[in-house]
Amino acid sequence: MDSELTRRGLIAAIVGGGAAAGAMSPVSGYLQRFAPFSGGAWADATDRTNDRVRSPYGPATVAYDGEYGVPTIEADDERALYFATGYVHGANRLFQLDLQRRQMRGQLSAVVGEATLSSDEFHRRMDFARAADATWDELAGSDTGDLVEAYADGVNACIEHEPLPVEFGLLEYEPAPWTPADTMLMEKQIAWQLTGSFETLRNAAAADALGEETASDLYPYRLNHDAPILRDADGGRPETIREPPLRTPSGDARGLTGWLSGFESPPGIGSNSWVVSGEFTESGRPLVANDPHLSLMAPPVWFEQVLRAPDYAVRGVTFPGVPFVVIGENDHGAWGFTNVGADVLDVYEYETRDGEYRYGDDWEAFETEDVTIPVAGAPDETITRRTTRHGPYLEREGYSVAVAWTGLTATRTTEAVYDFNRSTGLEDVLAATERFDEPTQNLVYADTEGNTLYYATGQIPIRTIDGEEVRGTRIFDGSAGEGEWGGFEPYGTTDWSRGFVPFDEKPGVVNPGYVATANQRVTDAPEHYLAESYADPYRGIRIYERLDERVRSGEPVTFEFMRDLHDDAYDGRVEGLVGPLADAIADAYPGYASALRDWNGHMERGSTAALAFALWFDEYKRELFESRFDAVGLDADYYPRDWIVQHLDPESEWFAERSRRAVMRAAFEAAVETIDAEGYETYGDYNTTAAVTHPFDQSFLNYPEYPTDGSRATVNNYAVERPTGSSWRMVCEPGGRSVCIVPGGNDGEAWSEHYSDQLRLWADTEYKPFPVEPVETSVRFVEDDR
Incomplete structure (x- = not known):
């Protein structure tokens, strides 16, 4: 058997097609050709972790709870805390970390072969890695940057000292060391999954093919419903930002849009959240619910953890590769996010000639670089990457555009998320929210002081033509400087005070009675253009119907009501x-x-x-x-x-x-x-969990099959056809009880008892306590290894 060919074929089938969006293709049948049940692969098939690990940052402890494998990580020094966190992420999710990094860096073909050249080409042309480097350059040397460095050291200590997960044995390669820039890259991946949309280009291509009138009927700017997130904003006046005249593509854009469609945000990506003030609750405390809808796979996209430092304790979930809790609670408050769906990507056409593009009255040379993509089993591929003042230049079948995306510059989200973890009240959260640059999110928050908050966060561009603000719903003439973002520096440091919606002009409300977000239109009266379109409003309409009915009835909103609303399956x-x-x-x-x-x-099932x-x-x-x-x-x-x-x-x-x-x-x-x-x-x-598979889609790695409720249009969200859905559910009462669940298990090792132990609870819309108390210390990090 040609093991190299088999290995490349396996990985190609895993990542080909939907890798950029984080959804892996099934590879049923490939492992039978692999003979994995012998040798090194089985040597790696273990669920053990060293119980004593040397840390250059000082002592820390990791204690897993006995029921669900959630680690509580504790240290007196924050660098020691995050070194241990990196080690734990490596021990539980190393293959997931490495495969995601390889996707975003455009390095799949080095282990796969020619099958993933298209994916590598897209990621190299967009150059997400360079944007991650720019972000790390801004963060390095800060207090938060020091913690990210300690985290990376922890991941690498795990790579050095622990057996590699079985997937590496099956694929016969080893991971490169983890770097702080890799953590920034994971944040770029998250932001791209949520905001990477070429809808403008696709709608223009559709109008060119179907006619403008038909296209405007099929792809309207505004869906006709009356359930925006902020229902009483400014009396509900319609938006007044000018719609620029439609600009059809200068050539046939269908080839380019067809290629790009494989790397956009997956259909169905969304989320639910709602916050209810103590004015309407049984306990008098506010309540927060959140369930982000992302790709569902084994292991899940989220990792649950509890972190305890001398001056704060935080619990919740993060993305493997990111040290801090992204969604969760601390001793002062709880927070959750859903996707705004803001339009943060524009495309530009130019007048061009050999090696140059016109900008105003001048001709500027494309920034060019020959990039070599290593290809296993075949000659390396060399592409010429071109960049303009607006961003990367993408070409297919004779049509080309430059792309501006807010994630292609240095961002401060890492600092913002860390500040959420340490927050002690509303003012801290507002300050952190202002620094949350990507992705654009609907924040809901409540705290032990009784405060509630909704805010639309993330950087949102302001486009102008001839000095007048316009929507971003057209292909812009880059040569004429249409629609460009003031202060934007691709792969550099952007001045967010120029050309972007000021923080105090974004939609938000402090201490609302209740607010529900489900990716629907934010407000009928935005001060600035926010989005080209929003998600279908079914979930938003239903959540508000249930909340309105409860409040009007005079019955208090109980903790059980919040849980029950998560289970609503009306379509x-x-x-x-x-x-x-x-x-x-x-x-x-x-x-x-x-x-x-x-x-x-x-x-219902x-x-x-x-x-x-x-x-x-x-x-x-x-x-x-x-x-x-x-x-x-x-x-x-x-x-x-x-x-x-x-x-x-x-x-x-x-x-x-x-x-x-x-x-x-x-x-x-x-x-x-x-x-x-x-x-x-x-x-x-x-409608079963059989669709939620490991990238290899093999029985010994896949999850059990359980029937479940819900559809892509229901609050209890599950799109079996993708699959996407509720990737984490939580209900929090700051100062009171909290519950949560993930669709699978916390451990990425298939032989662990915690690999899929939450899946049946998730399928039945049930919960576990949040957090679960640890039983005993299982790993000690020490200053020496004696």
């Missing part, structure tokens, strides 16, 4: 569709028609109607758009969002050739074919 897509669908299929499928008419619209509706809706989309889109070179990535599909007028152009009734019926016939072929009987047969 708003049924409204206006289920009745006509039942009528359309009544003669051919009377049983299904009856089930749909009697159904309450909840996507025991429901036959939920099964039929879920599979029908996606077939309905395909029946509506596939033929016409294919004819003009647009694939399923261009299909409009669910809200638009649901609210299509029965007399619209999309029903000109076939009536809505006929389209509904044809889609249902296709759905029934799938149901019969797969042997599904209820929604829980289809």
Whole structure:
């Protein structure tokens, strides 16, 4: 057997296709060719950690709780604390750390071969690594930077002293040392997953192919609903920022957008959060709930930890590779985040000639660099990376644009997150929020003093044409200087006081009675342009319906109510569709028609109607758009969002050739074919955790299969077709009790008892205490190894 070829083929199948978005492709069948059940791979298959580790920063202890494997890390010196944290991350998630780093640096092909050249090319051209270096250059030497360095030293001590995870044995390579810039790179990856959108370019390509009128109907700037996050802002006036005239691409942009679509934010990335003041709660204390929706995989994207330093204690979750708690609570308050969906990426066309682009009255040379991409088993690939004053220059099939993205410069988010961990009240949190540069997030917060807070944070560009502020909904003329961001320095240090929305002009409210965020429109009356579009409003509408009903009833909002709201599985897509669908299929499928008419619209595992509706809706989309889109070179990535599909007028152009009734019926016939072929009987047969797999998609690494509730449009969020969904759920009562859960387990070692021990609780929307108390010290970090 050619082990090198097999290894490269395996990794190529793992990371090919969706690697940039953090979602790995399945590789079913590859490991059977690998013969992994002998030799070094099994030597690495262990769930042990040294119980005594030398630390150059002084003593620390790690104590895991007995039930769920959550570490409590404690030290008198913060550098010792974060050295131990780095060691723990390495011991629990080293393969995850290394693979994510390799993606973002464009270094996959060095171990994979030619299959991942496209991914490496994108990441090298965007040059996320250079942006991470710029961020580290700004942070190095600060108190926070010193802690990041200690963390990196801890990861490397783990690499040196612990057996490598089994994945490295299977793939026959070893990780390079971890660096502080790698931690900055992980923050760039998180920000890209949440804000890396080429929607402007895609919409322009769609308008070019379908016509401007059709495209404006399918991809409207504003969805028609009345449940923004801030419902009473300035009386609900409409936004007044000017919409610039549409600029269609100067060439055929479909090839470029098709390539870029593989590296954008995955569909379904979103989140829920809500905060309720003590005015409406049973205990008189405020309550906070949060569940970020990200890619679901084994192990989870989050790692839970408890950190105890002499002057603060913090608990919650972080991304492996990031030392500080990102979402969680300390002894003073609790905080959570959801994605704003702000438009922080623009594209620019230029007039060009050999090696130059026009800017104003001058011609400027592209900044060029020949970059060699090592390729295992094949000659190295060399590309010429080009950059303009606006950002990296991307080209495909004769069409090219420059890209400006707020993450391609030095940012202060690391310091902000650390300051959240140490915060002692509202003023500290507001100060930290002002330094939270990327990604743009909806912050909710509550504290033991009774304060509540909502704030839209992150840097948001201000675009102008001829001195007038405009929306970022068009391709800008870079040669004319349209839409450029004042103070922005790609791969350098940006002056955030120029060309970006000032902190006090961003949407926010101190001490609201209650606020709910679910990636819907932030406000009807923003002072500045915020976003090209937002998520479908189903979750936001439902959360506000439940909160409003509770408050109007006079019943207090209880801790149990907050937990129950996380479990809500009502799917708003049924409204206006289920009745006509039942009528359309009544003669051919009377049983299904009856089930749909009697159904309450909840996507619950025991429901036959939920099964039929879920599979029908996606077939309905395909029946509506596939033929016409294919004819003009647009694939399923261009299909409009669910809200638009649901609210299509029965007399619209999309029903000109076939009536809505006929389209509904044809889609249902296709759905029934799938149901019969797969042997599904209820929604829980289809909607299971089987979709949440390890990158290798092998039984000894995959999670157990459990049925669960929810859909991509429900508060209890689970999109089995991607899969994405609630990657962490928590309910916190500052000064009182808190609960949480992750979709899997805290340990990334497949042989650990904590590899998947939370999965059934997550599938049933149940919780564990937050935090769980440690049982005994399992690792001691000492100044010497005697």
